[in-house]
Amino acid sequence: DAGVIQSPRHEVTEMGQEVTLRCKPISGHNSLFWYRQTMMRGLELLIYFNNNVPIDDSGMPEDRFSAKMPNASFSTLKIQPSEPRDSAVYFCASRAQGGGTQYFGPGTRLLVL
């Protein structure tokens, strides 16, 4: 199994630009989670989906952030417009139904200049 796949692995962009992060969960997993990790705030849950439906987006920092899961094998996290304070590592994780373990992707390191 290829594990959770994220793209791009690195993204450098300028303030005001739109950024789209992508995630392919492990096949057969029905829950998907988006996290953000920074030195100051640690690992924060942004949003998670069950069976492609957003369940809890209370961690999404503001309206500039949006996430979609159009099907069981793909999700996007979009930031529009991006700001320097959005610079962080963004992780996607997936989990099997009824399971407790989350499987993390390698992350996308985002730098907004």
Add this chain to the structure above:
Amino acid sequence: SQQGEEDPQALSIQEGENATMNCSYKTSINNLQWYRQNSGRGLVHLILIRSNEREKHSGRLRVTLDTSKKSSSLLITASRAADTASYFCATGGDTDKLIFGTGTRLQVFP
């Protein structure tokens, strides 16, 4: 927001020594999990302990859970240089969410 606070924040030991990391949390839980993160990588699941369990082993790892004190510990025995990483506890409750702690940075010197 983070539920777990980990102690110590950083730990340096020699190969062969044991490493103990502690995690405290605030609310009731269904399970507590430990994850490892190597520099620049994603988190890797190590072990899960349920709220009705007190101790669990996996290879060189031993996890304890004291729900009355809302605390857990992770012991790595006979540490190796390859154990160098950050270790996070994460609590699971009635929802699907995991709340991660602040992490302990472990450095194992050869």
